[in-house]
Amino acid sequence: MGNSGSSSGPHLHFEVRDTRTQEPINPALFGFEIADHTPPAMRQLKVYALNDRLETIGEQLFRLRKNGRHYRLSEDTLVVGAWRVGFGLKVYDQHDHVPNLNGIYALRMYVDDSLWYAFEMERFSFAQTRYLNAHVDYAARVRDRAWFNRTWLLPGNRLEAYPHVSGQRGALPLYRNRPAHVRLVAEDPWGNQSELTFWIRRGEVTPPPPRPYNYHIDWATGGTVRLDGLRLHLPKGALYEDLYLQCDIQNDTDAAHYAHRYRLASPEVPVHRWAELAIAPARTLPPRLRSKAFVGWFDDSGQLVSCGGTWHDDGMLHAHVRQLGDFTIGIDTVPPTVEPVSFSRDMRGRSQMRFRITDNQPVTGRARGLRYRATVDGRWILMEYDAKKDLLIHEFDGRIGPGEHHLRIVVTDDRGNRTTQTYTFIR
Incomplete structure (x- = not known):
């Protein structure tokens, strides 16, 4: 029995697993009779302009027009000022007469009628669960609670759910005088399908403005950020793509905080593995409060959330974190x-x-x-x-x-x- 997630009460968790690998298998593939004649609902399309390293340098959002299970854009041909693009599709699946929004079972992209990309959730390993943060547009998920399925792979994405990927990890090259015909097909386990079709070509390409950053962390090797009174180590495997951090120290006048307020990129950056963060006090911390000090992370409402922490011989408070954003040292002396x-x-x-x-x-x-x-x-x-x-x-x-x-x-x-x-x- 379980009562996790968004459930309103205890319920039975039902799984079908491969007895050899213990991988969960999609139970909808085993012939259960569930009333579902509803095709997935497509909501929005994102087009991401990509540089030669397949890093996002711009994005555009498009609303979709529905006609039965077919979707269109308001314009016949998209003109994008980029040499190559990736797509993100906001799409949900539903059962008949049930309001719950579910993830889709499969997504395929055809370019000029040839299969270019395929995503399929037939099974997955528990060890790969967090790689879903690389499959979706993580920033949109954090910022807007929206789930956009990517049609190209970030270099650190190890999710084994892509039976077919063409080109450079699924990125689509664009040509000025040769529009590409794109068809996106979303499917549920019962064979209900929705599809979006459009044309796309390259427009005038202008160099993007330089991105502000003072630290570059390679996704393949990890790296360390050092500021006055702070050290952040992102190990190998912590990132899905290269990270360009804008890190700075902000003045924190809150008397309850015993360190500077450090800005380390944004919570919209996904972190796969635990990173080690160490912060030194910026003012004298009374001995009676040392055991009450914690590494604090500011959530989107500005509330300080404890990441715990232990003191090391270097005089810094160390904690393991799996999100970026603003940090300081807080104190908790209030009992439950x-x-x-x-x-x-x-x-x-x-x-x-x-x-x-x-x-x-x-x-x-x-x-x-x-x-x-x-x-x-x-x-x-x-x-x-x-x-x-x-x-x-x-x-x-x-x-x-x-x-x-x-x-x-x-x-x-x-x-x-x-x-x-x-x-x-x-x-």
Whole structure:
């Protein structure tokens, strides 16, 4: 049973796996009768101008016109000022009479009626899950919560879901006097298809403006960024393509922060493997607060999120991160809270007791969430933790007998701040 993701309650996780490799196989391919006569819905097309290294140097977004399962652009021929392009298709699949938006099963691109690119989700390895961040337009996913399927491969993409890729990793060369006819076909496991067709040719190519950056990290080797009071090491395999970072130090006047605010590119850059980030305090940190200090990352609302951290002999606070953006050192001295939700002194006839546990400091990455321990009359009891609702739940199963009992709940956060609550109840 599971209750993860966007589910609203416990549900059964059903999988079909290859017993030899343990790879999950798409269960829709095994003849289950699911009402689905609805073809995938195409929403938008992105055209990415690519340089000779197949790096994006510009992009254009186009809305689509629908006619049954066929889609068109508002213009017959796209004219793009680039020597080569890649495409991104925003497309979702749905079952009949169900509002859920699902990913597509397959996407194929034909150029002048010849297969150019194919993506197919028949199976995949759990070890390759994060490579989906390279398959989609990750920046659009973070910024707009939109899923654009790429039709060309980033160099660090190791997802084994592409039975056919032509040209340079799927990039399409453009010619001024020879338009290419492009047909994109999206398909679900039940054979329902949608298709988008258009023509495209090269227009006047003008050099893109130089991109501002002060660090270039090669995707194949990784690299290290060093600023005053900061060190970021991106190991080999952390990136899907070369990274051009604009890193700088910003003045942070918040008295609760003990380091500069460092800007390391943007959260819109995907990071595949854990990177090591080390930050030194910019002002004196009292000894009593050293154990309460954490490497903090600013989310899109400006809230500081703890990445955890440990002090090393170099005098810097080290943490492993898997996102870029703005960082500093924060302090957490506030203990968690424990609040009775379904509890009273007289628990006779009750089937369960529930408590809400919360913390003021959100965490991410390898920072630990709340840890808890509950005892009745000094003996450990099982408490189920519903992380979605912040609830600790104990189901009475007869092991706590009649009479008066003493309950003790201890909750500890990532920085060791601890709350202990004691209660007396009768069964």
